[in-house]
Amino acid sequence: MWFSIDSEGDIPMFRQVFEAFRESILTGKMPAGYKLPSTRELAAELHISRNVILEAYELLLAEGYITGRSGAGTYVAEGTQLRSYSPMEPVLSFASKPESEESERDLISFRTGLPAVDLFPMKKWGTILQSVCMDATAANLGYGDSCGVPELRLVLAEHLWKTRGVICRPEQIVITSGAVQALQLIVRLLLSSRDHVLVEDPSNEDLKSILTSTGAALQGIPVDDFGIMTHLFPADVSPQCIYVTPSHQFPMGGILPIQRRIELIEYVRQTVGYIIEDDYDSEFRYDGAPVQSLQSLCPDQVLYIGTFSKTMFPSLRIGYMIVPEPLVDGFRQLKRLSDYQTPSLEQLALVHFINQGHLSRHIQKMKKLYRRRRNILLSALTDQFGGDFRICGRAAGLHLVADFEAPFPDGLQERFREEGVYGALISGNGLLLGYGHLNEEQILEGVLRIGKAMRM
Structure with missing residues (x-):
């Protein structure tokens, strides 16, 4: 035959046989009416079990690629050639890194909407979820x-x-x-x-x-x-x-x-x-x-x-x-x-x-943590920029806005990238800073990088 079988590969052998015939049928190499070899012949030629060939033929028959004629063998069915069909190999990797895996020079991102997921009581949640699954009706x-x-x-x-x-x-x-x-x-x-x-x-x-x-x-x-x-x-x-x-x-x-x-x-x-x-x-x-x-x-x-x-x-x-x-x-x-x-x-x-009571206890714990992280961010901004800005939205949530008196320099977002930091720019001279997911060290270093970028 015109193909070989990899008995050690990840793809099942019956699937390899099926794909080989399928490609030949779709491309017209095996035209309508072409007689397929018997399962016994093909198994002997490929040195594999006849059951593998039987399973491949059954799948070809189920999908309409072949048809059986009583006492006369198995043939390629009519209407099975696909014009301009070109078989392709699957691509099993991303062309570029997924967004969640991007780590541009230890980027510190002040993006909004992220809580401190590392401090969520996952073991407690996992225990409850497991119990629910075990007891599910x-x-x-x-x-x-x-x-x-x-x-x-x-x-x-x-x-x-x-x-x-x-x-x-x-x-x-x-x-x-x-x-x-x-x-x-x-x-x-x-x-x-x-x-x-x-x-x-x-x-x-x-x-x-x-x-x-x-x-x-x-x-x-x-x-x-x-x-x-x-x-x-x-x-x-x-x-x-x-x-x-x-x-x-x-x-x-x-x-x-x-x-x-x-x-x-x-x-x-x-x-x-x-x-x-x-x-x-x-x-x-x-x-x-x-x-x-x-x-x-x-x-x-x-x-x-x-x-x-x-x-x-x-x-x-x-x-x-x-x-x-x-x-x-x-x-x-x-x-x-x-x-x-x-x-x-x-x-x-x-x-x-x-x-x-786990949710309410977690919320109370996080309120104390986020308040502390907010205060660290406010202190770091003051140390870096003095009184050249005012703060909006400090009373609640996981973000705040630093509204600067002077307009931002051109290309500031690109400067942020060069310094390895991210903060969204809004309203001409506003800097949107999410802080819930950042620890104290990241907040301090992130504000330092922002300051460098704004003074370049």
Whole structure:
């Protein structure tokens, strides 16, 4: 035959035989009507078991490449040649390093949204998850409620009421694969190309892309030290949605005061739209308890989004949204069509993690750590730049903004790369610095590198 078999290779021998015939058939080397050798002949010629040939032939027959004629042998079937077919070898390596593996000269990244995952009680979580897997019932392993396991939604309703003042029934909670999916579902259900959406300016660029994915028109509303400036809401537009981060504006960090919250609610009531409240990291407030949710003031017109990515770890991929009663059925159907359900075993483990007090203890521990890291960052910035900047958003969250008096020099991001540091630039002379995932040494060295880059 025109091919050989590697009995020591990683690819099963029957698959090697199958691929050899498949390639020859598709390229026309073995045209329709070509008679294949008998399994006994081929096995003897290749010095392999006849069962290997039988398995390869059976697969060729199942996929329609060959056909058997009773008493007359096996032949290549009609219509099996693919014009311009060119077999390719698989490429089993990345063309470039995956993003998570990039380590450009021990880069210190002040990127936002990363908690201190190395300090998460993974052994405790692993023990709980293992226990849930060992005790899982047939119902736990099958298809469940598309909106999430009932136990988690019940626990969340109580947890959010106690910690954030959220008012809802468990039926109003939809468990999602992170906060991004929650926002995507909202956009798909509520927005069309004819709709207007108001967003904070500045805001997260990714969320803007999601909000405009249906063709909706965005209008940015400026923010100040207290969040979105409600007196600038347009009078000639009836927005379908207003996206806000009232407990810790991203990225500037303002906390929306009650006066503006009331103005926001009254505006939405007049326009018969909805408020999307993204409560992405409000658990970490350092100058008192977390502020109450906006949803607690207007549950009928607020869609509340939350996630465990900051309080636990991002790869958990469990988020949630709380929707007004009239929208529950629509979101239930949309979630089912989107991915049917979020994985159930992790949800059940999360129920135990919350009920046993591990989540609240971890949050309290992290609040102390993040406060200390924030203070180290503030001190390092002062040592490096004196009084040439002011800080926005220091009261909560895992990031802050250093707003400098002088404009940044040209090519600053490239200078950062040369120094082995990353910090996002915003608003012309603002530097967005996430610090939750960085230890004290990294913070100090990172600010030193920033200072070098800005003085080059």
